[in-house]
Amino acid sequence: MKRQLLLPYVLIIMFAALPGCSKTIMFTQEIRQKVQGDGIDIREVQFYNDKKFTLQRNLSYEETKVAQGKIKFENGQFIEMIIIKKNTPGVCESTMPNSLDISFEQGENRKLRFVLNNKSTYQLSAIEWKDKFGKVSYDTLTYYITPGGDKTRLKVKKEYIFKVDKKQRVAPGRTVSPAAKPEKEE
Numbered sequence: 577m578k579r580q581l582l583l584p585y586v587l588i589i590m591f592a593a594l595p596g597c598s599k600t601i602m603f604t605q606e607i608r609q610k611v612q613g614d615g616i617d618i619r620e621v622q623f624y625n626d627k628k629f630t631l632q633r634n635l636s637y638e639e640t641k642v643a644q645g646k647i648k649f650e651n652g653q654f655i656e657m658i659i660i661k662k663n664t665p666g667v668c669e670s671t672m673p674n675s676l677d678i679s680f681e682q683g684e685n686r687k688l689r690f691v692l693n694n695k696s697t698y699q700l701s702a703i704e705w706k707d708k709f710g711k712v713s714y715d716t717l718t719y720y721i722t723p724g725g726d727k728t729r730l731k732v733k734k735e736y737i738f739k740v741d742k743k744q745r746v747a748p749g750r751t752v753s754p755a756a757k758p759e760k761e762e
Contacts, residue, residue: 600624600663600731605696608733623666623678629700629725631658631714645747658719663731672725675701678730686715690730 581583587696601607613619666678674692689712690698702710702721717732 584609599733600626600699601734602626603730604698605692617678619668621668623668623676624663624731624733625660625666625680625700625728626662626731627724627728628662628693628724629660629728631660631712631719632718632722633719637666647735658714665728677728683715685713688712688714693729698730702723702726 608618611621633656635656645754664680666680669687670677671681676690676698677687678690679687689701690714691701691707692706698722700710700746702712704711705726710726712719712721
């Protein structure tokens with residue numbers, strides 16, 4: 577009987593502890609300040625996205641032959657999709673005081689802006705939002721972040737944040753050389 581009463585509490589404790597087991601944490605303004613305060617270039621930090629999101633654009637028939645992403649035929653239209661899976665590694669291309677431009681793939685102009693939100697984390701941004709679609713310029717073309725992508729935030733590995741590089745050496749000491757000894761006074 578007592579075991580049945582304890583089971584719900586044990587399960588609650590186990591599920592509450594699970595997020596602590598994660599190897600990544602949200603990248604916050606506080607972490608950014610710590611990293612920069614330690615003299616680390618933010619462009620050397622490995623970033624990850626916390627949710628899957630998709631960029632898409634409509635194509636004409638002629639454009640389908642040169643499209644780089646996945647192409648889908650939907651309601652009589654060709655749609656190019658670029659899928660960024662959860663935990664895709666990204667690098668910072670440029671920084672501003674309240675935003676970071678992150679690239680998840682090689683190539684010119686293939687970066688997305690993450691802005692500081694009211695929770696002090698960096699969240700995917702767009703030029704404008706309309707009907708839950710976010711308009712972005714990507715690879716010199718206009719794409720739209722599909723609904724739900726607006727909630728995507730940046731993460732970093734915990735070990736990186738708490739890693740401290742120490743340079744250490746042992747001083748060998750000094751002895752007086754015979755030539756440097758003062759002469760005795762008579």
